[in-house]
Amino acid sequence: MxxxxxxxxxxxxxxxxxxxxxxxxxxxxxxxxxxxxxxxxxxxxxxxxxxxxxxxxxxxxxxxxxxxxxxxxxxxxxxxxxxxxxxxxxxxxxxxxxxxxxxxxxxxxxxxxxxxxxxxxxxxxxxxxxxxxxxxxxxxxxxxxxxxxxxxxxxxxxxxxxxxxxxxxxxxxxxxxxxxxxxxxxxxxLQSGESQLEQVVVIGYGTQRKRDLTGSIASVKGEELAKQPVLTATQAAQGKIAGVQIITSGQPNSQPQIRVRGTGSVMAGANPLYVVDGVLTDDIRNINSADIVNMDVLKDASAAIYGVRAANGVVIITTRKGRAGKTEVRYDANAGFREAASLVKMADRNQYIDYIKDAAPTKDPINDPNVYPGSTNWYDATLRKAFQMNHNLSVSGGSDKHTYFFSGGFIQDDGIIKTNTFRRFTLRANNDVNISDQWKFSTQLSYSRGDGRNVDLNGVYGNIYRAAPIIDPEENGRYGNTSAWGNVANPLLSLDKRNYRQQDSRLQGNLALEFTPIKALKFRSAFNADLRWGNDRIYSYKYVNDDKTFLTAGGNQRVDNATLVQDNSRQQGWVWDNTATYDQTFGKHSFTLLAGSVTEGFYSTYLTGTRINVPESEDLWYLDLGNPDVQSRLNNGGDKYARQSFVGRLNYGYDSRYLLSASIRADGSSKFRQRWGYFPTVGLGWVISQEDFLKDSKVFNFLKLRGSWGILGNDNIPTNAYINTATPNLPYFYDNVITLGSALQDTKDANLKWESTNQFDFGVEFTLLDNRLSGEVDYYNKKTKDALVVVNIPSILGDPNNTYITNAASFKNTGYEISLNWKDNITKDLSYSIGGNITFNKNEITNLAGGQALLGGGVGQQSFVTRTDNGQPVASFYVLESLGVFQSQAEIDSDPNITNDPNRTTNDPNRKIKPGDLKYRDVSGPTGKPDGVIDANDKQYFGSYQPKYFYGFNLGLNYKGFDLTADFYGNGGNKIYNGKKAFRFETTDNIEADFADHRWKADRPSTTDPRLLTSALPASTYFLESGAFLRCNNLTLGYSFSPEKMKAIGITRFRVYLTSQNLFTLKKFSGFTPELPGGTIDFDNSINNRTTHPSSGTAANNTNNTSGILDAGIELNAYPTTRTFAFGVNVSF
Missing domain, CATH: 2.60.40.1120 (Carboxypeptidase-like, regulatory domain)
Structure with a gap:
C-alpha cells in the first residue's frame, strides 16, 4: 500500500x-x-x-x-x-x-x-x-x-x-x-490550543491529567513567567493563581513571600515548600525563569504527599528538556531601568522651619552654621534610576536515544538606592538518555552564583525619611553634619562608609534511573542534592567628626575603628527517592499505584569573625590583616537533621466519570523526641459532563465536582528545640572558693511536636461555550492545631527570658476561590483573552492554651501595636481609637473621655493635653467600665494586615504579528500601621509634606492631624490606614516578525517587545508601599543575625515570641516599590 x-x-x-x-x-x-x-x-x-x-x-x-x-x-x-x-x-x-x-x-x-x-x-x-x-x-x-x-x-x-x-x-x-x-x-x-483539561500537571512523585484531579492544583506555564522583567519566577506569578498571595519587594535579590490560603503558622514558617525537578528547597531565587516549563501549586490536601513539610502548600517547578529533532538555539534578553514607583513627599526647607518653630522653639535653623541655605531632597541625594538587564541563551535538541537542554543566564539588577547592586549568572544542563526500551537515565544540574552589595535598610532608609532638609548632603567629598538636627546620620555618609558584600554559590541537581520491566510498571530511583556556599563581608570605614569628613565639625557621628565582619557558611541537603509506579487500564477501570521511600539529610555550618583596623582596600579584607594587638571575635554554629519517609498513593477512575485518589505518608523527623507522624489524604471527583444527561449539552463542555480532605504537617523549627541547653564554665563562689559550673541557658518543651493542619476542600471545575470559558470555584477550610508559640513561664524554672516554645495555639483559615478565563478569536488574525481570579480568606485564632495573648510590633516608644488572641486574626492591630483633634481648651475640659485623666490637669508641659492634641475614646477601665482615663484598658481591635480578599486579572490581545498583555494584582480589607510617622526619635526629625501643610495650628485648625508628631504618642487608629490597592503588574507590547522573512537569514523566530513592571498603583495608603511582607521567621542564621550589625528587615520590636509575623503590616523602613521599563528580544535559530 x-x-x-x-x-x-x-x-x-x-x-x-x-x-x-x-x-x-x-x-x-x-x-x-x-x-x-x-x-x-x-x-x-x-x-x-x-x-x-x-x-x-x-x-x-x-x-x-x-x-x-x-x-x-x-x-x-x-x-x-x-x-x-x-x-x-x-x-x-x-x-x-x-x-x-x-x-x-x-x-x-x-x-x-x-x-x-x-x-x-x-x-x-x-x-x-x-x-x-x-x-x-x-x-x-x-x-x-x-x-x-x-x-x-x-x-x-x-x-x-x-x-x-x-x-x-x-x-x-x-x-x-x-x-x-x-x-x-x-x-x-500555530497558536497553542490545548485544552487546560488535557494538560498534565505534576502532583508529587508523578503526573496526572488536570481533568482527572480530585485536588486543587493550579498551574502557570513557564512562558507566562518568562514574560516579565523580574528576577524570580514566583514574583512573575503574582496575581495569576487563586488562593496564592505573593508579596514582592523592590529590593534586589529579595525572595517574594508566598502565602497559600492564608497564614499557616506563627513560628514554624509560613512559606510553601519548593520542589525543583525533585530537589526540595525553601528558596528558588537561583532558578532562571527562562528555564521553567511549568509551575504547579498544590494548594489543598493533595500536598500531603510531602507530609511534614506540606502544611503551607507545595510549589513544584519543572525545568525545560530537549526534544528529539532539529537543534534549537534560543536567545532571550531585556534591558532597561528601575525607579522608585512611589515616594512619600517630605517637607522642604520652608515647611520644615515652620514646623520647628512649634516642635523645637529653642532651635534656630536660620543662624545655625550647619544649616544649608538651600533645600535638600534626600531622595535625590541617595536614590537613582538603576540599570537592569537579563540575558538567557539555550541550546536544545537530541535524538530518540538522547535529548539535551543547556542554558546560561546573566542578570544585573541594581537597586534604586545608591551602592545597592546585584549580579547573578546561572548554568543548567538537563539530559535524558534512553539506554534501552526498558532503561532510562536522566540528569538535571544547575549552578548559580550571585554577587552584590547590600544596604542597611534600617539605618539608611530610615534616615532618608527623617533627615532634615536644611543639611547639605555632600560637597567635594565632605558630608553635611546632621547631628544637630534630629541626631540622624547623614544617609549618604552611611551608604558610602559601610560596604556589605554578599556572595552566594549554589549547585542543585539530581541523577535518576528508571526501569520499566513491563509496560505498566516503572521503578525510579533519584538522588537529589542542593549545595550552597555563602561568603559575606561587611566593612565599616573609619571616620571622625572633624572638618575632613564633614562640612562642619562636631556632633557624635564617628567610627573610631575600621571594622571587618566576615561570614562563611555552607549548607548541604540531599534527598534520595525510590518509587514504584503501576499504571494500568482494564476496560473502563484505570488506576495508578505508587509506593516508595524518601530519605533526606541536611547539614549546615557557619563561621563569623570580626576584627578592627583591617586595611580599607577591598583586596586586603582579611581578618589576619587587622590589628594584631586585638583578638578577633569569632562565632560559629550549625545545624543537622534527617528525615525518613514512606509514601503510597492510589489514583482510580471509572469510565472517566468517577474519580478517587488516596495517599498516605509516614514521616520520621530527627527534630522531635516523638519521631513519627502520619499524613493521610483522600479525594473524590465526579465528571458530571460524562453522564448521559449532560453529554450532549450545548452549554457545558466539561463539568466536574471534586472534594478532598487530608492532614499536613510543618516541622520548620530549629533542630533539637526540645532539648534543654546550658552555658558551661561559669564561675561562682562555693564555700568561699571560685568554682566553674553551668547555668540553664533556656528551657525547652521535651514533648514538642510538629504543627498539624487538617484541610478540607470542595471545588467545581467547568468549561462552557465551546471551551471558550473555563473556571473553577473552591471552598476550603484549614484548621491548624499544635501551633508553636512562645509562652511565659515562671522565673523559678530558670529560663533567662522566662519563656519557652511549646505547642499552645490553634487557628484556622477559611475561604473561597474563584477563577474565570475566556479565550476567543474575533477573526483569523485577531484573538483575545480575559482572565481573573479572586480569593476571600478569613484567618482566626481558635485557641491559645493558657490564654496568653501574643504581642508584637513595638514602634519606637509606643507599646506593642499588635495582639494575637482568641477569635482574632494573627497580628491584629490592638490600639486606641482616635476621635480627631482637640480644637480648644474648652473642648478638653468638657471631654467625657478624660474626666479623670491625669494628663488633663498635670502641670508637666510635656504631658499636659493641649489644643491640637489627638483625642481618644475611653472604652474601659480596671473594672471593665469607662473610667475617664485613657490607658491600655481602652485599646481595641481594629483589623489586621491580612487582606480579606486578594485578586488578579489579565488581558491579552493578538493581531497578526502584534501581541499585547496586561496583568493586574490587588487586595483589600486589610490595614497598615504607618509606623514611620511615630518612629521619630527627635522632634527635629523631618516630617511629611502633607502633614506640614495640614497639621493643626491655632490659625489653621485641623480635625484630622495633630499639632505635633512624636514617638511619645500612644499607638492609635491615627496611624492605621487602608492597605487596599490595585497595581498594574505588567504591560507588554510585542511584535513577531514574519517567519518567512526571517528564514532567509536562518532565524525561525524573532520578536521584540516593550514592557513595564509595576506601571501604576491605585491606593489610599500614604506611605511608600501598601505591599508589606507578612513577617519573617527569626530562625535564620544570616550574618545580620549572627553579629551586632542591625538587620535589614523591619525595626519593629516583639515580645514573648520570636516571630516577625507578629510585626507584620507595620511600615517603618520598607524598600520602595520599583517601576521597571525595559526593551527585549526573543530569537530562535
Missing amino acids: QAQDLAFRRPQSANSDTPLPSSRTGTIPLRSALHKLEKTYRINFAYNARLVADKQVPATAVNDGRNTPLPDVLQALLSPLELQYTQIDPTVYVIKARGSQENTQLATPAETITDIQAAPVKGTVTDKAGTPLIGVTVRVKGTNTGATTGPDGSFTVNLPEGKDTLQISYLGYQSQEIAVAGRATVNIV
Missing part, C-alpha cells in the same frame, strides 16, 4: 461542510465513525479509501466520548470488519486489512498524502516561539490532498485547480484556514 493510496483525516474546522452523523442508534459509515474518533481523541487516521468504502458500524460504538481507551474502541470497531490498525506516530494510526503485510509507513513527512497534479505550494509551520513543528497536517480544503511537515517544519502540497484554501491542524494547537491567494510560499504560525 503506497502513501498516495491513503486518505489522511483530521478533525475538521467549524466551517467544514462535511456533516457528522448524530444518530445514537442504528449504523453509520465507518468513514464517519473514524472522523468522529479523530475529533474526540484528537488523532489522525490513514487508510485506503477503498478499504473502508461501504462499511457500516454501530453508531453507539463512537458515542462514548473519551471514557473508553482508544485501543478498546478501535478493537471493537475494526475486528468485526476484518480490519486492524498500526500506530506509527503518537497521533497517527494506519488502518489496513487483517493479516496484511503491506508497507504502512507514510511517505517522507514532507511528501503529499494524496498526489493530485497541480501547482505546488511550499511553506513552514512553527509555533509562536518560532520552533518548527513536525508532523503538522496541511490539507487542501475540500479535497484529500495534503501533506505533513518534516523535521524543519517545511511542507510541499499540490494545489488543485480551483482550490485556494489550506487547512492546518496539529494536536494541541488551534486549527487554521489559510488563503493561498496565488502565493508560492506560505508560512504559518
Whole structure:
C-alpha cells in the first residue's frame, strides 16, 4: 500500500461542510465513525479509501466520548470488519486489512498524502516561539490532498485547480484556514490550543491529567513567567493563581513571600515548600525563569504527599528538556531601568522651619552654621534610576536515544538606592538518555552564583525619611553634619562608609534511573542534592567628626575603628527517592499505584569573625590583616537533621466519570523526641459532563465536582528545640572558693511536636461555550492545631527570658476561590483573552492554651501595636481609637473621655493635653467600665494586615504579528500601621509634606492631624490606614516578525517587545508601599543575625515570641516599590 493510496483525516474546522452523523442508534459509515474518533481523541487516521468504502458500524460504538481507551474502541470497531490498525506516530494510526503485510509507513513527512497534479505550494509551520513543528497536517480544503511537515517544519502540497484554501491542524494547537491567494510560499504560525483539561500537571512523585484531579492544583506555564522583567519566577506569578498571595519587594535579590490560603503558622514558617525537578528547597531565587516549563501549586490536601513539610502548600517547578529533532538555539534578553514607583513627599526647607518653630522653639535653623541655605531632597541625594538587564541563551535538541537542554543566564539588577547592586549568572544542563526500551537515565544540574552589595535598610532608609532638609548632603567629598538636627546620620555618609558584600554559590541537581520491566510498571530511583556556599563581608570605614569628613565639625557621628565582619557558611541537603509506579487500564477501570521511600539529610555550618583596623582596600579584607594587638571575635554554629519517609498513593477512575485518589505518608523527623507522624489524604471527583444527561449539552463542555480532605504537617523549627541547653564554665563562689559550673541557658518543651493542619476542600471545575470559558470555584477550610508559640513561664524554672516554645495555639483559615478565563478569536488574525481570579480568606485564632495573648510590633516608644488572641486574626492591630483633634481648651475640659485623666490637669508641659492634641475614646477601665482615663484598658481591635480578599486579572490581545498583555494584582480589607510617622526619635526629625501643610495650628485648625508628631504618642487608629490597592503588574507590547522573512537569514523566530513592571498603583495608603511582607521567621542564621550589625528587615520590636509575623503590616523602613521599563528580544535559530 503506497502513501498516495491513503486518505489522511483530521478533525475538521467549524466551517467544514462535511456533516457528522448524530444518530445514537442504528449504523453509520465507518468513514464517519473514524472522523468522529479523530475529533474526540484528537488523532489522525490513514487508510485506503477503498478499504473502508461501504462499511457500516454501530453508531453507539463512537458515542462514548473519551471514557473508553482508544485501543478498546478501535478493537471493537475494526475486528468485526476484518480490519486492524498500526500506530506509527503518537497521533497517527494506519488502518489496513487483517493479516496484511503491506508497507504502512507514510511517505517522507514532507511528501503529499494524496498526489493530485497541480501547482505546488511550499511553506513552514512553527509555533509562536518560532520552533518548527513536525508532523503538522496541511490539507487542501475540500479535497484529500495534503501533506505533513518534516523535521524543519517545511511542507510541499499540490494545489488543485480551483482550490485556494489550506487547512492546518496539529494536536494541541488551534486549527487554521489559510488563503493561498496565488502565493508560492506560505508560512504559518500555530497558536497553542490545548485544552487546560488535557494538560498534565505534576502532583508529587508523578503526573496526572488536570481533568482527572480530585485536588486543587493550579498551574502557570513557564512562558507566562518568562514574560516579565523580574528576577524570580514566583514574583512573575503574582496575581495569576487563586488562593496564592505573593508579596514582592523592590529590593534586589529579595525572595517574594508566598502565602497559600492564608497564614499557616506563627513560628514554624509560613512559606510553601519548593520542589525543583525533585530537589526540595525553601528558596528558588537561583532558578532562571527562562528555564521553567511549568509551575504547579498544590494548594489543598493533595500536598500531603510531602507530609511534614506540606502544611503551607507545595510549589513544584519543572525545568525545560530537549526534544528529539532539529537543534534549537534560543536567545532571550531585556534591558532597561528601575525607579522608585512611589515616594512619600517630605517637607522642604520652608515647611520644615515652620514646623520647628512649634516642635523645637529653642532651635534656630536660620543662624545655625550647619544649616544649608538651600533645600535638600534626600531622595535625590541617595536614590537613582538603576540599570537592569537579563540575558538567557539555550541550546536544545537530541535524538530518540538522547535529548539535551543547556542554558546560561546573566542578570544585573541594581537597586534604586545608591551602592545597592546585584549580579547573578546561572548554568543548567538537563539530559535524558534512553539506554534501552526498558532503561532510562536522566540528569538535571544547575549552578548559580550571585554577587552584590547590600544596604542597611534600617539605618539608611530610615534616615532618608527623617533627615532634615536644611543639611547639605555632600560637597567635594565632605558630608553635611546632621547631628544637630534630629541626631540622624547623614544617609549618604552611611551608604558610602559601610560596604556589605554578599556572595552566594549554589549547585542543585539530581541523577535518576528508571526501569520499566513491563509496560505498566516503572521503578525510579533519584538522588537529589542542593549545595550552597555563602561568603559575606561587611566593612565599616573609619571616620571622625572633624572638618575632613564633614562640612562642619562636631556632633557624635564617628567610627573610631575600621571594622571587618566576615561570614562563611555552607549548607548541604540531599534527598534520595525510590518509587514504584503501576499504571494500568482494564476496560473502563484505570488506576495508578505508587509506593516508595524518601530519605533526606541536611547539614549546615557557619563561621563569623570580626576584627578592627583591617586595611580599607577591598583586596586586603582579611581578618589576619587587622590589628594584631586585638583578638578577633569569632562565632560559629550549625545545624543537622534527617528525615525518613514512606509514601503510597492510589489514583482510580471509572469510565472517566468517577474519580478517587488516596495517599498516605509516614514521616520520621530527627527534630522531635516523638519521631513519627502520619499524613493521610483522600479525594473524590465526579465528571458530571460524562453522564448521559449532560453529554450532549450545548452549554457545558466539561463539568466536574471534586472534594478532598487530608492532614499536613510543618516541622520548620530549629533542630533539637526540645532539648534543654546550658552555658558551661561559669564561675561562682562555693564555700568561699571560685568554682566553674553551668547555668540553664533556656528551657525547652521535651514533648514538642510538629504543627498539624487538617484541610478540607470542595471545588467545581467547568468549561462552557465551546471551551471558550473555563473556571473553577473552591471552598476550603484549614484548621491548624499544635501551633508553636512562645509562652511565659515562671522565673523559678530558670529560663533567662522566662519563656519557652511549646505547642499552645490553634487557628484556622477559611475561604473561597474563584477563577474565570475566556479565550476567543474575533477573526483569523485577531484573538483575545480575559482572565481573573479572586480569593476571600478569613484567618482566626481558635485557641491559645493558657490564654496568653501574643504581642508584637513595638514602634519606637509606643507599646506593642499588635495582639494575637482568641477569635482574632494573627497580628491584629490592638490600639486606641482616635476621635480627631482637640480644637480648644474648652473642648478638653468638657471631654467625657478624660474626666479623670491625669494628663488633663498635670502641670508637666510635656504631658499636659493641649489644643491640637489627638483625642481618644475611653472604652474601659480596671473594672471593665469607662473610667475617664485613657490607658491600655481602652485599646481595641481594629483589623489586621491580612487582606480579606486578594485578586488578579489579565488581558491579552493578538493581531497578526502584534501581541499585547496586561496583568493586574490587588487586595483589600486589610490595614497598615504607618509606623514611620511615630518612629521619630527627635522632634527635629523631618516630617511629611502633607502633614506640614495640614497639621493643626491655632490659625489653621485641623480635625484630622495633630499639632505635633512624636514617638511619645500612644499607638492609635491615627496611624492605621487602608492597605487596599490595585497595581498594574505588567504591560507588554510585542511584535513577531514574519517567519518567512526571517528564514532567509536562518532565524525561525524573532520578536521584540516593550514592557513595564509595576506601571501604576491605585491606593489610599500614604506611605511608600501598601505591599508589606507578612513577617519573617527569626530562625535564620544570616550574618545580620549572627553579629551586632542591625538587620535589614523591619525595626519593629516583639515580645514573648520570636516571630516577625507578629510585626507584620507595620511600615517603618520598607524598600520602595520599583517601576521597571525595559526593551527585549526573543530569537530562535
